[in-house]
Amino acid sequence: MADYEDNDDESRLFLDAVKDARPLKPSRLDQHPLPTPKPKPVPRQLLRDERQALADSLSDGYIPAHELESGEELLYLRDGHSPDILSKLRRGHWVVQAAIDLHGLVSDEARMYVAEFLAHCKKRGIRCVRIIHGKGLSSRNREPVLKHKLRNWLMQKDEVIAYAQARPQEGGSGAVIVLLKA
Structure with missing residues (x-):
């Protein structure tokens, strides 16, 4: 009972x-709440331009001045490296x-995929x-179309130091191992 009396006194x-x-x-703030902040704009044109620059950075018409090739094995070493x-x-x-993995991609898709992949690797x-x-x-004439195009694309990228055909357990003649600049 004493608790109720204390509460009444208080x-x-x-x-x-x-x-x-x-x-x-x-106050004015009670009448009109603050507006929610607008989202930051997405630079769509810049993103399109960067994507196009990536696509343009690799050309199918590139003819290398020199490369190391022994038969069908892909080998390349940029000038100035041991x-x-x-x-x-x-x-x-x-x-x-x-x-x-470029399986199932047509040439243009593969070129963009390789360019984006190399840019991602460079950033990381x-x-x-x-x-x-x-x-x-699976291709027409049972010849590796992307293999020869990939060789030229990789030589055009400054970040590529060297590449070589993968060892048999890593894909053999169906894959290439690429060393990139630090």
């Missing part, structure tokens, strides 16, 4: 303390950090990648 004290108080006038890099790459010295600091291009068993 209520009376409170009411006595606020008897001369007047309610506040409503031949040891190529032998280490062929032996699997570097760990493959990322890979893509990835050094060694595998690109599976296929052996061409």
Whole structure:
């Protein structure tokens, strides 16, 4: 019972303390809430331009000044780099950090996919990648169309130091291992 009496005393004290108080006038903020912030604009044209620049960075008509090729095996080493890099790459010295598969893609799709993949790897600091291009068993004339195009595309990219045909357990003649700049 004593608890109820204490509450009554406290209520009376409170009411006595606020008897001369007047309610506040409503402020402008109460009447009109703040507008929600507008979302940041999406630079659609910039994104389209960057995508087109990626597509334009790889050409099917590129004819390399020189390349190392032994039969059907793909080998390439950019000028100014040690031949040891190529032998280490062929032996699997570097760990493959990322890979893509071009199976089922037409040439233009594959070119864009490779360009975007290499740009992504460059941003993430990835050094060694595998690109599976296929052996061409499903294509017309049973020849690897993307294999030869990929060779030219990779030579056009400054971030590519070297590439070599993958070892048999990594895809053999249907894949290439690429070493990128740090």
